Amino acid sequence: MRTALVIGTGLIGTSAALALAGRGVQVHLMDHDPAQARTAAALGAGTDEAPEGAVDLVIVAVPPAYVANTLAEAIRGGLARGYLDVASVKGGPRRELEALGCDLTGYLGTHPMAGRERSGPLAATADLFEGRPWVLTPTRDTDTEVLNLALELVALCRAVPVVMDADAHDRAVALVSHTPQLLSSMVAARLRDADETAVRLCGQGIRDVTRIAASDPRMWIDILSANPGPVADVLAAVAGDLDETVRALRALQSAEEDKRDEGAAGIEDVLRRGNAGRSRVPGKHGAAPAAYETVTVLIGDQPGELARIFADAGREGVNIEDVRIEHATGQQAGLIQLMVEPTMAPGLTAALRERGWSIRQ
Known part of the structure; x- marks a missing residue:
């Protein structure tokens, strides 16, 4: 890969551009807000001047709602040998592109599993993706050259390629990314009107749980609007656990010993299932978490x-x-x-x- 065009110079697009530019790729930057592209260029992510001809790879890094139309325009304009997006959902954009009648042999949907609470080019870093999973969702129609370009991009960003089906990816991120964002925001929302005395007692536990609640709501509305069904499914299951937990806690208030025992068993069940689930979260270098x-x-x-x-x-x-x-x-x-x-x-x-x-x- 010698040349690339990054369309969308927010956190992800600018970070990818910084990584590529730092490894000798000529990167061109484009954004609906020219000032944002100029900012990214000033940071060393490339040039905001349009390429003179077709580039090797177009990277579309715009909100999910705009991915399909942006890709369709780039594909029809023959801007590159290969096209990919980095949106956090994969099934929807591909179906939209199919509906638009685009030739998808030169397209590959991808999703780098990296981010920060801050957004925009000023939050970007060249090492944002280092060691992080980068999902690729090729199909039988995907051109081998495009897959190789995507793998080269992942390698230049020092990420770890993971191949998945697009819809399986969307269900997975609903569980491990999108639902945690909403749950974190829900817990943090309890603090908004809490008594100041209670807020002063905040320790590391509440900081851990609410860290991602500082994320940009507008960005998350775009993401959740593109993946509402799978997220709703996970939340429905969580709601079932919440109902059971509330009943168990009420039982602990009972004067009857049998009901208190039943309540304690219910609480223990959810805590032990939580232990089991947490033990599956990969630890250092993706291995099983060690007991440090x-x-x-x-x-x-x-x-x-x-x-x-x-x-x-x-x-x-x-x-x-x-x-x-x-x-x-x-x-x-x-x-x-x-x-x-x-x-x-x-x-x-x-x-x-x-x-x-x-x-x-």
Whole structure:
């Protein structure tokens, strides 16, 4: 791949353009808002000047509702050897293209499983896709050259290709992406009118659950409008669990021991099913999640403190497998949780103590 045209210079389009430009591809940028394309170009993502002839690959990175028409216009204009989109739904756009009578041999639907709470070109990074799954949905009609271009794009962005059926993809993202967004927003919505005293008690649990609730509502309306059925199916199943859980909690209030036992069993059931489901979420490098030991350290909110604790761990030859930070309310300090291999935890704990760190059990 020597040349590419990215249509849509938001977070995903600009990030892909940055990755390609950084690896020597001549990238042209186009957006319905020329100022946004100029911003992406100023960031080093390519040029906002139109290509003089056909490019190797057109990457359509516009909201799902506009994908089919944008692709159809590009295909009819002969803008490239191959065409793909990066929308978060796949079945709908392909059916729309078929209805528009487009030749789909040169088209491949894709979806990089990466994103941020922020949107727009200023939120883009060249490493956004690194190590992340990038779904490809070829059909029997997909031209081999287009598939190879898509695989080259994924490799240049340092992502991991995953081949799926388009409709299976839409059901999958309804479960692992779209429904979590709505559930996160629903929990966060409870905080809007909550008493200030309650809000001040927020800890890492509520921060974890509500992190993605900071996402742009307009973007998510576009996404959910393109995949409403599968999302509604998952939410209906969640609603069934909620109903059962509410009944179990009410039973725990009963004066009758049998009902309390029944309620406890209901709560235990949903918690254990949650344990089982969580254990299936891939861990580091896509492998099954490992059982790490957590070393919790009090850390001050001063420049260089994170670098210092990581350096101290490195001096002991300890690899930090994962890390979390819980900020202390109203204090210039917080707790950093260092996840390490269980065999490394005792040595790390002792070494950090020797270097003056305050270890919390």
